Amino acid sequence: xxxxxxxxxxxxxxxxxxxxxxxxxxxxxxxxxxxxxxxxxxxxxxxxxxxxxxxxxxxxxxxxxxxxxxxxxxxxxxxxxxxxxxxxxxxxxxxxxxxxxxxxxxxxxxxxxxxxxxxxxxxxxxxxxxxxxxxxxxxxxxxxxxxxxxxxxxxxxxxxxxxxxxxxxxxxxxxxxxxxxxxxxxxxxxxxxxxxxxxxxxxxxxxxxxxxxxxxxxxxxxxxxxxxxxxxxxxxxxxxxxxxxxxxxxxxxxxxxxxxxxxxxxxxxxxxxxxxxxxxxxxxxxxxxxxxxxxxxxxxxxxxxxxxxxxxxxxxxxxxxxxxxxxxxxxxxxxxxxxxxxxxxxxxxxxxxxxxxxxxxxxxxxxxxxxxxxxxxxxxxxxxxxxxxxxxxxxxxxxxxxxxxxxxxxxxxxxxxxxxxxxxxxxxxxxxxxxxxxxxxxxxxxxxxxxxxxxxxxxxxxxxxxxxxxxxxxxxxxxxxxxxxxxxxxxxxxxxxxxxxxxxxxxxxxxxxxxxxxxxxxxxxxxxxxxxxxxxxxxxxxxxxxxxxxxxxxxxxxxxxxxxxxxxxxx
Numbered sequence: 231x232x233x234x235x236x237x238x239x240x241x242x243x244x245x246x247x248x249x250x251x252x253x254x255x256x257x258x259x260x261x262x263x264x265x266x267x268x269x270x271x272x273x274x275x276x277x278x279x280x281x282x283x284x285x286x287x288x289x290x291x292x293x294x295x296x297x298x299x300x301x302x303x304x305x306x307x308x309x310x311x312x313x314x315x316x317x318x319x320x321x322x323x324x325x326x327x328x329x330x331x332x333x334x335x336x337x338x339x340x341x342x343x344x345x346x347x348x349x350x351x352x353x354x355x356x357x358x359x360x361x362x363x364x365x366x367x368x369x370x371x372x373x374x375x376x377x378x379x380x381x382x383x384x385x386x387x388x389x390x391x392x393x394x395x396x397x398x399x400x401x402x403x404x405x406x407x408x409x410x411x412x413x414x415x416x417x418x419x420x421x422x423x424x425x426x427x428x429x430x431x432x433x434x435x436x437x438x439x440x441x442x443x444x445x446x447x448x449x450x451x452x453x454x455x456x457x458x459x460x461x462x463x464x465x466x467x468x469x470x471x472x473x474x475x476x477x478x479x480x481x482x483x484x485x486x487x488x489x490x491x492x493x494x495x496x497x498x499x500x501x502x503x504x505x506x507x508x509x510x511x512x513x514x515x516x517x518x519x520x521x522x523x524x525x526x527x528x529x530x531x532x533x534x535x536x537x538x539x540x541x542x543x544x545x546x547x548x549x550x551x552x553x554x555x556x557x558x559x560x561x562x563x564x565x566x567x568x569x570x571x572x573x574x575x576x577x578x579x580x581x582x583x584x585x586x587x588x589x590x591x592x593x594x595x596x597x598x599x600x601x602x603x604x605x606x607x608x609x610x611x612x613x614x615x616x617x618x619x620x621x622x623x624x625x626x627x628x629x630x631x632x633x634x635x636x637x638x639x640x641x642x643x644x645x646x647x648x649x650x651x652x653x654x655x656x657x658x659x660x661x662x663x664x665x666x667x668x669x670x671x672x673x674x675x676x677x678x679x680x681x682x683x684x685x686x687x688x689x690x691x692x693x694x695x696x697x698x699x700x701x702x703x704x705x706x707x708x709x710x711x712x713x714x715x716x717x718x719x720x721x722x723x724x725x726x727x728x729x730x731x732x733x734x735x736x737x738x739x740x741x742x743x744x745x746x747x748x749x750x751x752x753x754x755x756x757x758x759x760x761x762x763x764x765x766x767x768x769x770x771x772x773x774x775x776x777x778x779x780x781x782x783x784x785x786x787x788x789x790x791x792x793x794x795x796x797x798x799x800x801x
Contacts, residue, residue: 249290250276251499253283255299262303263311269300273404274318288500289400291439292465293426294446295458295499301408302455319408321384321424322393324348331355332389335363339389342429348395350429355394358427361440362392368472369441369448375522376451376529381422382411390447391424402439403427405446407454418529421454423447434476441465441472452529456536459495459502464521466506470579471518479506480584488562488588491687494615495555496537507576511561514577515554516547517755548743548761549787552647552691556662557792559619559649559687563588564658572656574749574783574794594622599629599706606699614690614698619649624684624704626652632708633675636686640670640700644692648672652681662689662790670700678706719744719788727798728782730775734759736786741766745787748777756782764788775801 250272254265271278273293297319304312325346330339340362342348342355369375378390385391397403407423425443427436445468449461466479483489486504493501495508512520520543527539541551549557564573565580566587579585591612593603605620606613614620624634640646646665651658665672676684690698724733738744744764748757760771777799784795 249288249499250279250283251290251296251299253287254296255498257283262306263308266300266303266307266315267311269296269303270315270318272296273398273401276398290499291400291402291435292442292462293397293401293404294406294443294465295462295502297404297406297408298446298458298461301406302458304408316409319406320410321391322395322426324393324395330386331359333359333363335366337366337390338362338392339385339387340392340394341385342394348429350394354429357433358392358394358436358440361437362390362425362444364437365441365444365472369444369468373471373518373522375448375525378447378451379413379416379420379422380411381424384411384422385424393424393426394429395426396430397426397428401428402431402435403443405443405450407450410450412454417532419453419455419532420529421450423450423454434473434478437473438469438476438478441469449525452525453532453534455532455534456528457496457534459498459505460509460524460536460540462499462502463505464509464525466503467509467513467521470506470510477579477584479503482506483585487558488565489586491559491562491589492612492614492618492620494617495558496617497615507562507580508558511558511576512543512554514575514754515557520547548745553790555617556647556649556689556790557660559621559662559689560651560658560660560792563621563651563685570655571751572783572794572796573653573658574785577752577754588621590621590623594620595625596623596704597625597627599624599634599704602701602703604701606697610697614688616690616693616698618698619687619689622686622688622702622704624686626678626681626683629678629706631679632677632706634678634684634704634706635673635675637703637705638665638670638672638674638686638688638700639702640665640688640690641696641698642670643668644670644690644694644696644698646670646672646700647689647691648674649687649689650674650676650684652676652678652684654680654682658794660792719786719791719793721784721786721793721795723784723795723797727800728773728775729800730773732773732775733770734773734784735768735770736764736788737768738764738766738788740789742789744769745785746771747785749783749785751781759784775799777801 254268273296324343325348326343330341340355340359342350370377380388403426405423405425407421410422412421427439442465445465482503485500487507509521523543524539527542544550544554561575564575566585569581638648649662651660663672720737722735746760747755750756779801784797786793
């Protein structure tokens with residue numbers, strides 16, 4: 231499945247003003263030449279931009295997205311515009327006498343000067359070299375990503391070139407593949423690149439800038455033609471992988487996946503920074519290599535194939551992009567004050583200072599039933615984009631010992647899914663459903679006994695620019711029988727604590743792929759007990775006890791369902 235970049239709307243709940251990038255991206259009255267040049271100007275020559283793009287805008291820390299978007303347009307612009315673009319995005323010059331040295335790790339050549347507007351000190355340059363070497367070791371040697379290709383001697387040799395200079399107001403740095411060497415024998419649009427890092431920022435920003443921009447260099451080595459949104463998702467995620475203690479990513483939280491869930495996961499600036507939780511979930515659901523696997527799938531051939539690459543990754547783990555996206559609808563709900571270690575979703579970094587709760591829009595916070603809503607007619611500002619969702623939460627305090635039912639009606643002749651989960655302080659159950667492809671209808675009933683809340687979330691899956699209009703009605707009944715709508719697999723732990731030889735049993739409502747894993751307290755998979763085709767009914771596996779003593783979670787995924795049990799392991 232492939233989706234186009236969807237334009238961001240300026241929403242009243244945003245913690246961001248709009249950015250220069252957004253204004254250029256949203257302007258439908260400019261030519262392709264103007265759009266590409268304005269993207270480059272926004273980083274290299276902001277004084278050349280018309281003032282209506284710059285007044286009152288929010289600054290962005292990385293110039294890479296604007297430069298990359300311009301390069302992606304390079305085959306559509308005039309020769310005159312292309313010549314100017316390539317002159318601007320190519321290797322920079324420095325304001326004073328250029329100096330350079332090889333980094334201690336032997337991976338980078340650091341270019342700097344001590345005079346003029348680009349001036350920095352040797353100490354500053356040495357620190358940059360250390361941060362870049364550390365990023366290389368973590369990303370290439372430890373995590374196994376491609377090493378950026380040779381630049382064919384563009385910087386004087388084949389070491390990767392880092393330029394320390396005045397990067398512009400508010401910009402920490404950027405990576406550019408424009409005009410760079412493209413290996414002739416590459417089968418996957420590999421490109422060399424170079425990085426610019428600001429000459430006037432502190433240690434923490436220099437650390438995450440090195441990690442972030444070097445991830446962009448790595449991405450260009452896989453396929454420079456891939457879309458910007460996932461490049462930024464991964465680059466922000468990589469900041470936390472390389473420099474976990476800095477947490478600069480929390481500054482993007484308010485504009486991202488938990489606070490604006492109705493935006494598509496492939497949305498543009500500034501969402502794509504706060505969208506870093508999508509690759510973060512991939513790494514926690516499977517392991518850190520899952521994100522790298524996406525890039526490896528991208529490199530199977532030249533040309534943008536990001537959505538297919540993600541789908542292939544999920545399929546290789548017994549899932550699919552569609553299933554992963556629907557599970558993402560649950561993961562990003564349980565953050566902030568709702569974070570619960572027993573649910574084994576995001577790790578505990580998604581709570582505490584700087585992490586507010588996911589947004590359930592006011593009209594979707596339901597305490598009295600029956601309740602109905604014509605979502606688009608009443609709230610057009612918050613309409614969902616392709617691969618967007620919205621949470622509809624029902625307080626079950628006064629609706630115990632029965633069933634809450636949603637009758638959902640999405641816009642006809644478009645692809646809709648409907649997720650549903652119920653939870654209390656210690657457990658949750660989750661399932662999701664495909665709506666009728668013609669009518670967009672789906673009716674789901676969930677049991678309420680012992681649960682605090684029921685949450686439904688429609689997901690707009692259609693690749694279209696049409697508005698995601700929908701209506702719903704939610705009712706309560708104490709007399710309705712449980713339907714097959716909310717059937718879930720049953721997970722049984724033979725003994726708790728788990729010891730060598732303990733049985734873990736799961737009862738499946740139908741045959742099909744099942745994944746049974748053990749997750750540690752950080753949310754990371756540490757053992758796979760079973761992954762493959764399983765029969766309907768009871769299945770049992772033996773716990774081998776290769777883990778240290780402590781608290782873990784056993785997670786069962788089957789079909790469109792997920793269940794979790796908290797266990798202790800005793801060696």
